[in-house]
Amino acid sequence: MAERKATNKYYPPDWDPSKGSINTYGGQHPLRDRARKLDQGILIVRFELPYNIWCNGCNNPIGMGVRYNAEKKKIGNYYSTAILSFRMKCHLCDNWFEIHTNPKNATYDIAGGARKKVEDFTAEDNETIEIDTPEEFERRANDKFARLEHVEQDAIKAKSGATVLTRLQRLNDRQWSDPYALSQKLRKEFRADKKAKAKEVAECKAVADRVGFAFSILPESESDRVGSKRIEFEDAEKARMERKLMDIKTGGLFSGVRASRTGNGRSSGALVKSRSTTDSKGLSAGSTVAQNLASAVRANTRLQLDPFLAGSTLKPSPAASQKMSLSASRQAPPAKAPLVDYGNDDSESD
Structure with a gap:
């Protein structure tokens, strides 16, 4: 350092190398x-x-x-x-x-x-290999079996004693050896998960639309299944619900109602059959009566509108007479409309 400081420095005019160094001449220590x-x-x-x-x-x-x-x-x-x-x-x-x-x-x-400041750490804490003692070195130097055992133990210790960063690096190199295949696998799992979620949303929306809820419904979970199985009904209520469910599955639409309203001992099937037969007969009779009434109304209307037919006597045909008698026997004939009186010639002259 003294030589560096003396370089390109001031040299007194009376100094020469025979007088020693600049430090000695100036009375300073280097x-x-x-x-x-x-x-x-x-x-x-x-x-x-x-x-x-x-x-x-x-x-x-x-x-x-x-x-x-x-x-x-x-x-x-x-x-x-x-x-x-x-x-x-x-x-x-x-x-x-x-x-x-x-x-x-x-x-x-x-x-x-x-x-x-006491900071004692073991080799395991420092993630380093523990150094053997001098006695262990001497034993391995004199015993070949101990040396072979030491080699095996060192290999296991080196493999298990690697640092966390080294293990992560090895794991990363092994897993990402083929990035394309791994990316394809991840995208496939993402698409499957996306379809499953879309299916759950559609099912929840269908349930909400069927029930008539204006809010969204969460998908079914395992807790919901367990909770529904824990619900217990009373014996009478449970029997009534099972019987009602059985009637709905096996019976007709109105069979249960008609059977409940009957007070006799006939079976519901016979009652339904008799009711259906009576309804069909009544329907055919009603249609015939309606046709006869329509014919009578048309005949009366014609008499009211035609003055020449009003004074004459109309004789219905045999077929019409038979229909009229049949309708009269089943239902009372309607009231006849009064004939219009147009008067005579004298009244017209007046």
Whole structure:
């Protein structure tokens, strides 16, 4: 860094290379302000927290990776490896905390001023493969069967210990290997579902139209079937409804009504048959009477309109006489209309 800062900088006129570097000539350390405590064995360095900690001064959490200007110095040795101390000030308060290196365990230890945030996770929680112990390594190195067993177990562990994202990626690659076939399958299921829903709507609308409801009816569900089966009727009401349903299915349209109105012991079938016979006879007799009445009315009308026939005596034919006698025997003849009196010649002369 000193060489970079000295490049293209000001050189005093009385300086020459024989007098040493620019830093030596100017009386400055190459590290500038970082070496202000170098006489105490302290060097200012940029230190990054190796894990999450809690500050004992303000009791605030400080996350892993936060950087500080720390005072670095050597405090001992582990064999030939130096043990270093890093002392820094909290950026949230005036508290100082110190962290030491631990070459034996390849970790960092907090010497004071803070405490480590305990976050212990197993290999299963981290979705990683658990590292075997040194004893296990030695056993596998000396035992071939243990080595073979370890290979099989590692294969199973690697397959089951894959991350969730990896499993989803494999599943996605397997399912979407043919996007066209899958899209066709989805569209086919959608069309079938659409037709089923349209059929349900049509059935509900038909029921509403048949009953005469102005609102829509929901489709039948399993709860409706169960609820209808739980309805219980009284014995008398249930018997009456079953008998009425049986009469509707087996009998005629008016057979039940006519049978209920009869008070004698005849069967409903005989009663219906006799009624039908009587009705047919009455209908034929009524038609004959109506024809005779029409003939009589036409004859009387003709007598009223024709003055020459009024004074004469009309003799009906034998067939007409027979019809008139038959109608007179079955029904009283209608009242004869009075003949019109046109007078005589004397009255006309007057």
